[in-house]
Amino acid sequence: METxxxxxxxxxTISTRxxxxxxxxxxxxxLVAHSGVGSGIANIFVRHTSCALxxxxxxxxxxxxxxxxxxxxxxxxxxxxxxxxxxxxDDMAAHARxxxxxxxxxxxxxxxxxxLGTWQGIYLWEHRNQGHEREIxxxxxxx
Amino acid sequence: METxxxxxxxxxTISTRxxxxxxxxxxxxxLVAHSGVGSGIANIFVRHTSCALxxxxxxxxxxxxxxxxxxxxxxxxxxxxxxxxxxxxDDMAAHARxxxxxxxxxxxxxxxxxxLGTWQGIYLWEHRNQGHEREIxxxxxxx
Amino acid sequence: METxxxxxxxxxTISTRxxxxxxxxxxxxxLVAHSGVGSGIANIFVRHTSCALxxxxxxxxxxxxxxxxxxxxxxxxxxxxxxxxxxxxDDMAAHARxxxxxxxxxxxxxxxxxxLGTWQGIYLWEHRNQGHEREIxxxxxxx
Numbered sequence: 001m002e003t004x005x006x007x008x009x010x011x012x013t014i015s016t017r018x019x020x021x022x023x024x025x026x027x028x029x030x031l032v033a034h035s036g037v038g039s040g041i042a043n044i045f046v047r048h049t050s051c052a053l054x055x056x057x058x059x060x061x062x063x064x065x066x067x068x069x070x071x072x073x074x075x076x077x078x079x080x081x082x083x084x085x086x087x088x089x090d091d092m093a094a095h096a097r098x099x100x101x102x103x104x105x106x107x108x109x110x111x112x113x114x115x116l117g118t119w120q121g122i123y124l125w126e127h128r129n130q131g132h133e134r135e136i137x138x139x140x141x142x143x
Numbered sequence: 144m145e146t147x148x149x150x151x152x153x154x155x156t157i158s159t160r161x162x163x164x165x166x167x168x169x170x171x172x173x174l175v176a177h178s179g180v181g182s183g184i185a186n187i188f189v190r191h192t193s194c195a196l197x198x199x200x201x202x203x204x205x206x207x208x209x210x211x212x213x214x215x216x217x218x219x220x221x222x223x224x225x226x227x228x229x230x231x232x233d234d235m236a237a238h239a240r241x242x243x244x245x246x247x248x249x250x251x252x253x254x255x256x257x258x259l260g261t262w263q264g265i266y267l268w269e270h271r272n273q274g275h276e277r278e279i280x281x282x283x284x285x286x
Numbered sequence: 287m288e289t290x291x292x293x294x295x296x297x298x299t300i301s302t303r304x305x306x307x308x309x310x311x312x313x314x315x316x317l318v319a320h321s322g323v324g325s326g327i328a329n330i331f332v333r334h335t336s337c338a339l340x341x342x343x344x345x346x347x348x349x350x351x352x353x354x355x356x357x358x359x360x361x362x363x364x365x366x367x368x369x370x371x372x373x374x375x376d377d378m379a380a381h382a383r384x385x386x387x388x389x390x391x392x393x394x395x396x397x398x399x400x401x402l403g404t405w406q407g408i409y410l411w412e413h414r415n416q417g418h419e420r421e422i423x424x425x426x427x428x429x
Contacts, residue, residue: 039152063235063238065227070239075356100387199385209381259333286295
């Protein structure tokens, strides 16, 4: 008789592209399916301060494009008021964009699945001008 | 002997009014009271991308009015830079306002009650120009 | 034989300085170390509506200074559009800044420690012009 392998906490790495969003919904959903947790919550956490996690519309890619347009207003690159610019014009802007969005998301689980709405996707938003390796931690907790 | 009925995860729907905040603190508090969880956390999640959950001041309604004033600056309606405008001038603005606030909140529970501060209320913020039916999921986890 | 004392929920108070960030990472880490929870999540919650919790870069203090510069643009003090100004020019701005950041953070725990990235610190951000006593609740949940 086999013991089912269940894992409630997993770390994985995503290779990002510059200031683009990467859909990680399927990765998180697969971890939920293998967690042995039927009802509860999944916490998704990114271990960096210049990218972010967000839940947004998953149908029209223009939504993500327009969010990028707005983010450049909320925290302009190379603003003369910034003191922190060690890694370039996008350095401080990336930290500020990360603070305005989030590095941690919590999503309910029901019937062994993420209880997202029909139009909700989970995205990793790279806030730097170059792609990076970004580490995500998913922790699944029963209720 | 009766078995007490305890429920740790509940879904319910709120009918919103245009760009107004609806206080859902009492609904969440009632679910905590019936959860059988004395100490832990309550996660509140809204299954949409054009409204949001927030915790803010519950005393002076002008705080919520002024937040609405600011939100219209953070993400203006009908901005010519937007490409996504399928459902009208408020469509993209609503998605952006949702990203700047949150679709998921986690609040501690102690002594069978939400451990909110005296002036903290939990609100559902409708970011569209018309009222909608919005589904909320509350998941309660013991510590 | 001694029973180890483990506590999964703790409340403590921080004395803040005006619009400065106070690093609370060590306080939260110590509570995790004494929780008896090896893997799971820590939720950090602040019971006020005019300050916030955030995770940001912990190396260069200019990052926190530049975030303050940007926050004053996101929600200007004494804006003539505000109706809520009971406690002064910084009153409504503080509520708005709190909504744009967060009052609740959830961080994963692995191997008895917070699984923060190398450059991530947990900060309490005082959004008022004067220091206050701010109460924080840390709740630790096993996975």
